[in-house]
Amino acid sequence: MRSPSEVGAEAVPLVRPLPADTFCPQSRRRFVLIAAILASALGFIDGSILAIATPAIRVDLGASFAETQWISNAYALTLSALILVGGAAGDRFGLRHAFVAGIALFIAASLACAVAPDPPMLIAFRAIQGIGAAIMVPGSLAIIAKAYPKKERGRAIGIWAAASALTTALGPVLGGVVLSAFGDGIWRVIFAVNLPLGLVSIYLLLAKVPADAPTEKRSLDLGGAALATLAFGALAYGLTSMSAEGEGQMSGPSIAAGAVLLIVFIVFERRQREPMIDLSLFRVGAFAGANVATFFLYFALSANLFYLPMLLIAGWGLSAAEVGFIFLPLSVLIALLSGPVGQWSDRI
Structure with a gap:
């Protein structure tokens, strides 16, 4: 037969369990x-x-x-x-x-x-x-x-x-x-x-x-990230070069390339199982x-x-x-x- 102290030790946990919605102890x-x-x-x-x-x-x-x-x-x-x-x-x-x-x-x-x-x-x-x-x-x-x-x-x-x-x-x-x-x-x-x-x-x-x-073990969609970086980079370069001496001729092609890459990015994201951004949200x-x-x-x-x-x-x-x-x-x-x-x- 167990003593009352042994029963009490089992009944009261020595370490207070963490709440289900946190991983970190209060201290x-x-x-x-x-x-x-x-x-x-x-x-x-x-x-x-x-x-x-x-x-x-x-x-x-x-x-x-x-x-x-x-x-x-x-x-x-x-x-x-x-x-x-x-x-x-x-x-x-x-x-x-x-x-x-x-x-x-x-x-x-x-x-x-x-x-x-x-x-x-x-x-x-x-x-x-x-x-x-x-x-x-x-x-x-x-x-x-x-x-x-x-x-x-x-x-x-x-x-x-x-x-x-x-x-x-x-x-x-x-x-x-x-x-x-x-x-x-x-x-x-x-x-x-x-x-x-x-x-x-x-x-x-x-x-x-x-x-x-x-x-969760979700994918990082590095392909989408690379396309977004290239698209925004080309657009930014095209807009910046408008005011840059000697680089104005690159403005149009850069903006066009950025627009094409942005379309490719949208098509790519729509075909991804776990896209970087859920494009259907923009219908809201x-x-x-x-x-x-x-x-x-x-x-x-x-x-x-x-x-x-x-x-x-x-x-x-x-x-x-x-x-x-x-x-x-x-x-x-x-x-x-x-x-x-x-x-x-x-x-x-």
């Missing part, structure tokens, strides 16, 4: 949140400061206007073309593994950007940086959602969003002050600062956070309308972030610090309104 979840905030800061700080630093990079490297555009375009191109594949990688290999790989590639490319000797090398490293971001950006929010149970998830995502908004708001001001104080050559520090943030994030993920199991009016509106929104916003700093610095003679403070109201309003607007959209 480790804060490390997931800190790592995700630091990783998000890499992209947000990098992007917001780079908008102010673009004129300095152009002067320091002697870049043409077209090359200056590609320093920004190369990153956006690979990020946008591969972000869906990056999200699928988290499902296939586990979010922690994919997230760490994305951060590692991003900071390695950032260091290469920091020592780039000329515009072509910087453009190439920026493209690699975009590949890392395509894995890192979707992984940041996804690992928070998977680590926290449903009742705690909203608060964790709110903290992440607030921290991301703060880094976005402060980026242009800090970048402008640093550039004004130390000169154009200091732009390289913008990329080098990603190293400590990224290493701390990787350490927390590997040392403090348990590995999560892959959710709300989905298609939201994507069209988002396209024009970011088209206008990106143009302002790229051209306005160069106009204000090169045309109006303002300092980088002054330009940073000019951008501050925009950044602060975006930071303050992101949360409430999301809640309003849920109600609508």
Whole structure:
């Protein structure tokens, strides 16, 4: 006959089981949140400061206007073309593994950007940086959602969003002050600062956070990703070369090639068993309308972030610090309104 203590030991488990909707013990979840905030800061700080630093990079490297555009375009191109594949990688290999790989590639490319000797090398490293971001950006929010149970998830995502908004708001001001104080050559520090943030994030993920199991063995649709990259790259090159001296004759053929590749991409995706994007979603009016509106929104916003700093610095003679403070109201309003607007959209 067993003693009461033995019966009690069986009745009360020594280790509290995890909720079904999380892979991470409660004591480790804060490390997931800190790592995700630091990783998000890499992209947000990098992007917001780079908008102010673009004129300095152009002067320091002697870049043409077209090359200056590609320093920004190369990153956006690979990020946008591969972000869906990056999200699928988290499902296939586990979010922690994919997230760490994305951060590692991003900071390695950032260091290469920091020592780039000329515009072509910087453009190439920026493209690699975009590949890392395509894995890192979707992984940041996804690992928070998977680590926290449903009742705690909203608060964790709110903290992440607030921290991301703060880094976005402060980026242009800090970048402008640093550039004004130390000169154009200091732009390289913008990329080098990603190293400590990224290493701390990787350490927390590997040392403090348990590995999560892959959710599904879905294919990565690398063929679709390659076609999307080539199509968008050809279109971007054609549009950029319109204003480039001596390259205008390539504009028409490049745009035509991009349009053909885009059609090939659509046909390819429709025949895939597991496509990168389900094209039937665009038959839903709300989905298609939201994507069209988002396209024009970011088209206008990106143009302002790229051209306005160069106009204000090169045309109006303002300092980088002054330009940073000019951008501050925009950044602060975006930071303050992101949360409430999301809640309003849920109600609508």
